[in-house]
Amino acid sequence: MIRLVPLLCLLGGLGVAPPVTAAPGQPKGLGPARSTAQELTRALEPLRVAVVVGVSAYDSPALVDLVYAGADARALAESLRAKAVGGFDRVDLLVEPAETTRAQVLSRLRVAAEDLGREDVLVVYFSGHGTLAQEGEAVRRYLLPSDASPGDLRGTGLDLDELRAWFGRLAPQRKALIVDACFNGRGKSVLDPSLLPKVEDLLADTQGPALQDLGSGEAHLFATTSGRAAFEDETLGHGVYTHFLLQAMSWARSAADLDGDGLITAYEAHDYARGRTMEHTGGAQVPEAAMRVVGLNDVILVG
Secondary structure (H helix, E strand, O other): OOOOOOHHHHHHHOOOOOEEOOOOOOOOEEOOOOOOHHHHHHHOOOOEEEEEEEOOOOOOOOOOOOOOHHHHHHHHHHHHHOOOOOOOOEEEEEOOOOOOOHHHHHHHHHHHHOOOOOOOEEEEEEEOOEEEEEEOOEEEEEEOOOOOOHHHHHHHOEEHHHHHHHHHHOOOOEEEEEEEOOOOOOEOEOOOHHHHHHHHHHHHOOOOOOHHHOOOEEEEEEOOOOOOOEOEEOOOOEEHHHHHHHHHHOOOHHHHOOOOOOOEEHHHHHHHHHHHHHHHOOOOOOOEEEEEEOOOOOOEEEO
């Protein structure tokens, strides 16, 4: 992708000034360059973009509303926007029921990603319910937008494997997909009661992308492993994993900063949140991640 830079900027950056029209009383000729090399560099800096989704309220009476998914999303969006924290250029926050429908989520994801290039950074976050569906011999995992219908998950849910595949094809090398949901029928998950007796067998048949399929700076972070629940916690006011992820990005930055470089990467934030989540839940919730970092391509969330 090529970003268009005004010609005046290019000429100024090369030390060449275009002819200018003299104002009354001024001599004609070349004027001083009106852009600097610093301004040109700033115009070409990579963009940092995030789409943050929190689904608390569901249209279907079969789907129990969540308490803190909206709070999860709002707090993360605030941290990513803050200049002293994430410093992201664009953060699209979706928390209202009209914003968190399947059509709106997919549309806003496409819009956010369409102008991004290889050097840009993208973070996609989802907090809400997940569920499982058995489709013939296949087992699918779905994230549930606000208008999801248990009777038509294919048409109203967000297929997690398809979302991950789409995410992997996007241009940015550095990108993180963060999911605070689960798929086993407890916590931040809903499930057809007929599937509950065989949920462990069903989850054993689900697989994420192989490590070699991930891009060189791609991270997929999950609040819990497939067979375990992801919890909300009244004492924390958030989903447990998201609470500690936010902690790693704020007042616990020094503890999360494993290499002491002042930056919090996706790996460091997840590593901190994983340990604290397991401790807080007594091992009932165990976050997991798939990530591939080559060279300096880790996603920086803070700094």
